[in-house]
Amino acid sequence: MIIVLLGPPGSGKGTYASILTKKLEIPHISTGDLVRDEIKAGTKLGKEAAEYVNRGELIPDEKILEILKNRVSKQDCVKGFILDGYPRTIKQAEDLNKIAKIDVVVNLNVSDQIIIDRLGYRLTCKSCGAIYNEKTLKPKKPGVCDKCGGPLYKREDDKPEVIKERLNVYREKTQPLIDFYKAKGLLIEVKTEKPNAPPEEVANEILNLINKKIK
Numbered sequence: 001m002i003i004v005l006l007g008p009p010g011s012g013k014g015t016y017a018s019i020l021t022k023k024l025e026i027p028h029i030s031t032g033d034l035v036r037d038e039i040k041a042g043t044k045l046g047k048e049a050a051e052y053v054n055r056g057e058l059i060p061d062e063k064i065l066e067i068l069k070n071r072v073s074k075q076d077c078v079k080g081f082i083l084d085g086y087p088r089t090i091k092q093a094e095d096l097n098k099i100a101k102i103d104v105v106v107n108l109n110v111s112d113q114i115i116i117d118r119l120g121y122r123l124t125c126k127s128c129g130a131i132y133n134e135k136t137l138k139p140k141k142p143g144v145c146d147k148c149g150g151p152l153y154k155r156e157d158d159k160p161e162v163i164k165e166r167l168n169v170y171r172e173k174t175q176p177l178i179d180f181y182k183a184k185g186l187l188i189e190v191k192t193e194k195p196n197a198p199p200e201e202v203a204n205e206i207l208n209l210i211n212k213k214i215k
Helices: 013-024 031-041 044-054 061-072 090-099 112-120 160-183 199-214
Strands: 002-006 028-030 081-084 104-110 122-125 131-133 187-192
Touching (some): 002 160, 013 028, 031 044, 031 061, 044 061, 104 199
Parallel strands (some): 002 081
Antiparallel strands (some): 122 131
């Protein structure tokens, strides 16, 4: 089963994917993480990607697709995978069709206010990128990552006024993609209206909708 997760920043894509990956026993693949791993490992593709990053440019779609193609060809992806953060445009969606047959696309429909509340309290680990929340997902030790012991910090782009602008940009760019998958009959909408809904509860709702969709 191949699942694409769509949703604005702060909608919980990474959190829900980490739960679904255990329930479905398929890997969670974030293209952002893939690119960082390639750069860190110093692979040929990683070095090429780093050149774009260092120049402050976007990595071309064909390079992202190549990195993704390498990842999904591995043994643990035989039963499928969950894609988070890709595709972001119609062009990327069409490219993705060349290497994988998507079974279902989950669009996380979360109100701006819930997202602002979530991101306003978000803490990120400087070392490993793990995410916490001062209200709902506190680290065991204040300011310290549970996973690697790295320092936690607040991102500059998690300020309310910046978040609103990011959401406007996201919706403007992603609406065509939502329409694209809706037209193909692959889209399911998951609306979250409770600001502190337990992630496990939402993940179970997503799973139920997926099972209904693919039967």
